[in-house]
Amino acid sequence: MKTDKRPMYQLIVDDFKEKIRKGEISGEEPVPSQIELAKVYGTSEITSRRALTELANEGLIYRVRGKGSFISEEYAGRAGTTEPKINTIYLVYQFVPLELFNHGFFGDLLRGLHEKCEKNQVAFRLWDLGEKGGLPPESDRSGWVLLPLAMETEHVSADIVARWKEEKRRFVTVHFYFPHLQIPYVIVDNMTGGYLATQHLLSIGHRRIGIVLTGNSPIEINQEFSLRLQGYKLALSQYNIQFDPSLVVVIEGAKEEFESGAQGFDRLMDLDQPPTAVFLTSDIKAIGALQAAERRGLNVPEDVSLVGYDDLSVSSFVHPRLTSVNQNTYLVGKRAVELLLESVSEETGGFSKDEIVPSLIVRDSTAERIP
Structure with a gap:
């Protein structure tokens, strides 16, 4: 008797995820067809088709006409490990007084960054370039969220950011961007x-x-x-x-x-x-x-x-x-972490950018104008 209350299609989806995580399903071979899945799980083809649709919607698999469905490269690369590609994210800044992080804009940004990192089991650290005298430790397991490096003086130059990109550093910028460098960024609209x-x-x-x-x-x-x-x-x-x-x-x-x-x-x-x-x-x-x-x-x-x-x-x-x-900078922080974890790069055919839409909070300081 079936005691698990999850729908059958969801059981198939969750079982697939577990097999991908354990490396039991290769990214080189097509995944079973809906007919094969129905036989393996003892269910109908309608259910197995629903499971494949859900897997595709979540980005775990993609379909190639005439060849079948395959595990996405991003998930195939995670097979056999439970650890994230990035294990530490640094918020990198310079000439930003720490007390400024009490400002709503920066405070909400920090909260979004930290909560999203915590949810993905990624360590989150602040890194003051001026105080530390240089960049965070170089590692293929770390990423940066780069703030404007000066609040009242000049921003970091495009040449410096271009050099970091050439060094294959993984980072996104928030609150500013360099369109010609095609570095992922998140800004407020x-x-x-x-x-x-x-x-x-x-x-x-x-x-x-x-x-x-x-x-x-x-x-x-x-x-x-x-x-x-x-x-x-x-x-x-x-x-x-x-x-x-x-x-x-x-x-x-x-x-x-x-x-x-x-x-x-x-x-x-x-x-x-x-x-x-x-x-x-x-x-x-x-x-x-x-x-x-x-x-x-x-x-x-x-x-x-x-x-x-x-x-x-x-x-x-x-x-x-x-x-x-x-300004919804909490969402800016969350989205910045997502971009880093997605690791969108030139090899994937482009870069990600996002504009967070602010919200109007109406209170008591405005009233209807009576002609």
């Missing part, structure tokens, strides 16, 4: 983030919306802020609202500070026709704007709506609670 923030304000009736960025000028801002500005402009265009340069304020500085948000907010409010809503491209600036609004005797969101970016932990506790864009 900042343009969509800027669009979501602006579209939300438009959807609740605001038509005069300011934006506050950090940089030296509208031209000299970093890539993240530039993309958020593009998203802002795209949302306006989709609502047939003409872009007004006077509503774009760039506050000079290299770091996000409360005072930057306050200055940007004050400059917008001093206009002859001030905006009814402001998109501040970081929560730090948005909190500064909240403070500036209070000093001016303005109520948020009754007099002016505010949207931030980053969804810091504190943003859900300030008064009013801040509407913000969460």
